[in-house]
Amino acid sequence: xxxxxxxxxxxxxxxxxxxxxxxxxxxxxxxxxxxxxxxxxxxxxxxxxxxxxxxxxxxxxxxxxxxxxxxxxxxxxxxxxxxxxxxxxxxxxxxxxxxxxxxxxxxxxxxxxxxxxxxxxxxxxxxxxxxxxxxxxxxxxxxxxxxxxxxxxxxxxxxxxxxxxxxxxxxxxxxxxxxxxxxxxxxxxxxxxxxxxxxxxxxxxxxxxxxxxxxxxxxxxxxxxxxxxxxxxxxxxxxxxxxxxxxxxxxxxxxxxxxxxxxxxxxxxxxxxxxxxxxxxxxxxxxxxxxxxxxxxxxxxxxxxxxxxxxxxxxxxxxxxxxxxxxxxxxxxxxxxxxxxxx
Amino acid sequence: xxxxxxxxxxxxxxxxxxxxxxxxxxxxxxxxxxxxxxxxxxxxxxxxxxxxxxxxxxxxxxxxxxxxxxxxxxxxxxxxxxxxxxxxxxxxxxxxxxxxxxxxxxxxxxxxxxxxxxxxxxxxxxxxxxxxxxxxxxxxxxxxxxxxxxxxxxxxxxxxxxxxxxxxxxxxxxxxxxxxxxxxxxxxxxxxxxxxxxxxxxxxxxxxxxxxxxxxxxxxxxxxxxxxxxxxxxxxxxxxxxxxxxxxxxxxxxxxxxxxxxxxxxxxxxxxxxxxxxxxxxxx
Numbered sequence: 273x274x275x276x277x278x279x280x281x282x283x284x285x286x287x288x289x290x291x292x293x294x295x296x297x298x299x300x301x302x303x304x305x306x307x308x309x310x311x312x313x314x315x316x317x318x319x320x321x322x323x324x325x326x327x328x329x330x331x332x333x334x335x336x337x338x339x340x341x342x343x344x345x346x347x348x349x350x351x352x353x354x355x356x357x358x359x360x361x362x363x364x365x366x367x368x369x370x371x372x373x374x375x376x377x378x379x380x381x382x383x384x385x386x387x388x389x390x391x392x393x394x395x396x397x398x399x400x401x402x403x404x405x406x407x408x409x410x411x412x413x414x415x416x417x418x419x420x421x422x423x424x425x426x427x428x429x430x431x432x433x434x435x436x437x438x439x440x441x442x443x444x445x446x447x448x449x450x451x452x453x454x455x456x457x458x459x460x461x462x463x464x465x466x467x468x469x470x471x472x473x474x475x476x477x478x479x480x481x482x483x484x485x486x487x488x489x490x491x492x493x494x495x496x497x498x499x500x501x502x503x504x505x506x507x508x509x510x511x512x513x514x515x516x517x518x519x520x521x522x523x524x525x526x527x528x529x530x531x532x533x534x535x536x537x538x539x540x541x542x543x544x545x546x547x548x549x550x551x552x553x554x555x556x557x558x559x560x561x562x563x564x565x566x567x568x569x570x571x572x573x574x575x576x577x578x579x580x581x582x583x584x585x586x587x588x589x590x591x592x593x594x595x596x597x598x599x600x601x602x603x604x605x606x607x608x609x610x611x612x613x614x615x
Numbered sequence: 616x617x618x619x620x621x622x623x624x625x626x627x628x629x630x631x632x633x634x635x636x637x638x639x640x641x642x643x644x645x646x647x648x649x650x651x652x653x654x655x656x657x658x659x660x661x662x663x664x665x666x667x668x669x670x671x672x673x674x675x676x677x678x679x680x681x682x683x684x685x686x687x688x689x690x691x692x693x694x695x696x697x698x699x700x701x702x703x704x705x706x707x708x709x710x711x712x713x714x715x716x717x718x719x720x721x722x723x724x725x726x727x728x729x730x731x732x733x734x735x736x737x738x739x740x741x742x743x744x745x746x747x748x749x750x751x752x753x754x755x756x757x758x759x760x761x762x763x764x765x766x767x768x769x770x771x772x773x774x775x776x777x778x779x780x781x782x783x784x785x786x787x788x789x790x791x792x793x794x795x796x797x798x799x800x801x802x803x804x805x806x807x808x809x810x811x812x813x814x815x816x817x818x819x820x821x822x823x824x825x826x827x828x829x830x831x832x833x834x835x836x837x838x839x840x841x842x843x844x845x846x847x848x849x850x851x852x853x854x855x856x857x858x859x860x861x862x863x864x865x866x867x868x869x870x871x872x873x874x875x876x877x878x879x880x881x882x883x884x885x886x887x888x889x890x891x892x893x894x895x896x897x898x899x
Contacts, residue, residue: 330862330864331861331862337659428761434847436862473846473848474846475846476848486743487742488742488764605863613676613679613855614679
């Protein structure tokens with residue numbers, strides 16, 4: 273008996289040694305990369321992908337922060353978290369020589385303030401945060417602005433994204449401030465404004481496609497790509513670009529500092545930037561792609577969709593999300609926590 | 616042969632001790648240490664040591680959440696008891712050959728992860744879910760009931776997940792009831808109600824108490840049920856701790872909440888322990 277246990281324990285210890293094999297650990301937003309793309313990468317390169325997902329930047333950040341030697345090789349933070357993690361020395365510089373497909377990226381997303389030389393981040397998908405309405409139950413004409421969600425008629429009916437920056441951006445726009453406002457007084461006003469909205473909120477959720485399709489909520493805050501995708505199964509769902517302004521966000525690939533399989537991470541990223549792969553991914557997740565070569569290959573129904581790629585006229589109302597100071601961010605988090613606890 | 620028995624005994628006891636030390640005592644010691652740490656925007660934990668995290672707990676919002684969790688967990692325990700007691704009593708006293716099958720049916724849900732069962736509850740409760748579809752089809756209601764993402768759905772999820780923890784201790788307890796005591800009570804003229812109140816209830820009190828503790832404690836901290844069924848807005852103590860770690864990134868405060876919560880539970884267990892006689896302690 274003892275001998276069996278010794279052998280068993282011995283095997284447990286030895287297995288990880290053999291495990292130092294050809295793998296890459298990928299950790300991205302949920303719903304962005306389809307399994308088919310992962311499998312295609314595995315077949316083409318023989319590198320095994322350990323794939324996991326998150327639905328908030330904060331959770332991803334906390335996991336990486338907790339461990340100086342990260343267990344992830346590829347992550348996909350939103351631009352303002354790229355800035356934060358870059359400043360905190362949590363990201364590795366790319367070796368551009370190993371990323372020939374970088375040329376496919378839409379140059380209008382490169383060299384932005386969050387990564388001035390585009391050394392740490394590859395813009396991958398972007399999107400717009402707006403309002404969704406189910407036409408069967410609600411008149412889209414009465415939801416042209418964020419402010420319309422505050423109407424007392426909608427008690428316990430509204431869905432909001434489970435994302436502090438997004439929810440505060442909505443309140444800041446309603447008050448006429450920038451989505452990147454750092455003024456503590458303005459942030460406080462936004463918090464008080466959101467507190468008034470609490471009785472109307474039915475659910476916080478950041479992976480809402482089934483909620484839109486099954487009509488668990490019929491009005492609320494949503495990312496445009498999710499509406500495009502939900503519309504295929506429930507044609508009554510409509511996306512609205514709020515008249516009082518909206519957030520434009522960009523999610524970027526990055527490699528954490530001290531990533532255990534950095535070479536494979538480069539191979540994975542170069543694969544994801546290939547035009548045909550980026551196109552397949554964009555069709556699957558329905559979000560606007562930052563890959564210009566892929567955008568040109570998209571089928572007409574996606575490329576011409578006003579929900580996915582709005583006209584420049586509409587885009588003028590949008591505002592890019594940028595990083596805010598640590599002080600302002602912790603103020604957001606403090607108020608967010610209070611809101612989630614009922615004010 | 617004797618020596619072999621002993622080594623097996625030490626091995627199994629040693630494994631349990633090792634397990635408890637590595638996976639219960641050590642993590643708790645780490646959490647206690649963390650609760651005295653400071654934090655800033657670039658470090659999760661840093662020096663100097665401080666008591667500030669504990670002072671921060673004296674805050675109206677945290678007290679409100681604690682009261683609310685306490686209320687929800689108590690309600691859940693009472694519902695589990697009201698549902699579980701007659702259920703356990705019926706199964707324990709039945710002479711049918713299906714008895715072991717019925718007991719197996721209580722265990723079977725444990726073969727599936729509680730998280731997955733909670734996801735399946737979403738499918739049951741949603742506006743286009745199974746319950747609403749049946750009610751609409753039979754014409755009992757004419758528009759879907761808003762079951763999901765409410766306090767009701769959180770309570771349904773809690774009771775559904777925790778009911779077996781009430782039933783199982785009650786079952787073992789009621790099975791050991793001595794029939795002769797009940798017969799004697801009836802012979803001496805007690806009616807059904809008096810027999811229940813004076814004989815059965817006091818004798819099954821240890822089962823009721825251990826079942827209640829097994830339901831109450833997880834009900835206060837099982838954070839994924841309010842997250843999934845309450846739409847991430849019903850907050851239990853467990854969600855508060857989870858938020859501190861994952862969203863607010865204030866590990867010291869999250870640790871302090873955990874430590875205080877553990878202490879409160881420990882006190883409750885001690886009070887319960889002392890309130891029992893020696894004999895009842897043995898029954899546990």
